[in-house]
Amino acid sequence: MRGLWPIFKRELFAFFVTPLAWVQIFVFSLVQGMHFYLLIDHFSAQSELAGDQTPLQTFFGNTVLLYLVLFLLIPPMTMRLFAEERRAGTIETLMTAPVSTPAVVLGKYLAALTVYVVMWVPTVVYLVILRRTGVVDWQVAGASYLGVVLVGAGYLSVGMLMSAITRSQFLALVGTAFVLLVLFILGVGEFVTPAGSTLHDICAHVSVWAQMNDFASGIVDTRRLIYDATLILLPLFITSRMVDAWRWG
Numbered sequence: 001m002r003g004l005w006p007i008f009k010r011e012l013f014a015f016f017v018t019p020l021a022w023v024q025i026f027v028f029s030l031v032q033g034m035h036f037y038l039l040i041d042h043f044s045a046q047s048e049l050a051g052d053q054t055p056l057q058t059f060f061g062n063t064v065l066l067y068l069v070l071f072l073l074i075p076p077m078t079m080r081l082f083a084e085e086r087r088a089g090t091i092e093t094l095m096t097a098p099v100s101t102p103a104v105v106l107g108k109y110l111a112a113l114t115v116y117v118v119m120w121v122p123t124v125v126y127l128v129i130l131r132r133t134g135v136v137d138w139q140v141a142g143a144s145y146l147g148v149v150l151v152g153a154g155y156l157s158v159g160m161l162m163s164a165i166t167r168s169q170f171l172a173l174v175g176t177a178f179v180l181l182v183l184f185i186l187g188v189g190e191f192v193t194p195a196g197s198t199l200h201d202i203c204a205h206v207s208v209w210a211q212m213n214d215f216a217s218g219i220v221d222t223r224r225l226i227y228d229a230t231l232i233l234l235p236l237f238i239t240s241r242m243v244d245a246w247r248w249g
Contacts, residue, residue, distance in 0.1 A: 008114075024115075025118065054137070073119075077112055146220065190204040
């Protein structure tokens, strides 16, 4: 795949040379740190109400804060990937460079995914804290991190597609936020549609809440993996076709 590494380095540098990535990492760490502190405080003060849930399972599976942070941070991360290059006119230079279309798309996508993963790295400290005060189920921890990476990877793929559709970073941000909100609302339909109905099954299948509950319980369902793979690969494929159209159109 010719040119993947240079594109990846270029995009990663573009993320960290501006305050955007640092501000996002700081905000993410601050919110998740407060979330973890309140969670531990709750468990220590009201352990009799915790039931079968552990702090780790609750942190990843039973809180809206996880999704709120992703909803607020993913769109700004992806809005500039193609929209800014098209607005500034640098996309023509990129299209005439000796790099393949898959390298352009994957290089930009992997750079955004790397930033996203880096955002989660500080939360490993929470596992260390929990391990010093109790027992950590490493299978559950691994499944939970797999879940957040897959969810984020799918959202980033959607955001990249939105960025490729428009020349405006603002419209790319709004478009990404709208699609993610629709997916979230569709997932919430799991709780309001009749159990056993086709609509309920569809909502449960796409529900990020249900998915993270499964992963946070150590359950890695192949149906979830297939859905996540589809949410990642389909927007990437469409984006690649669009980039090809720019190059040869």
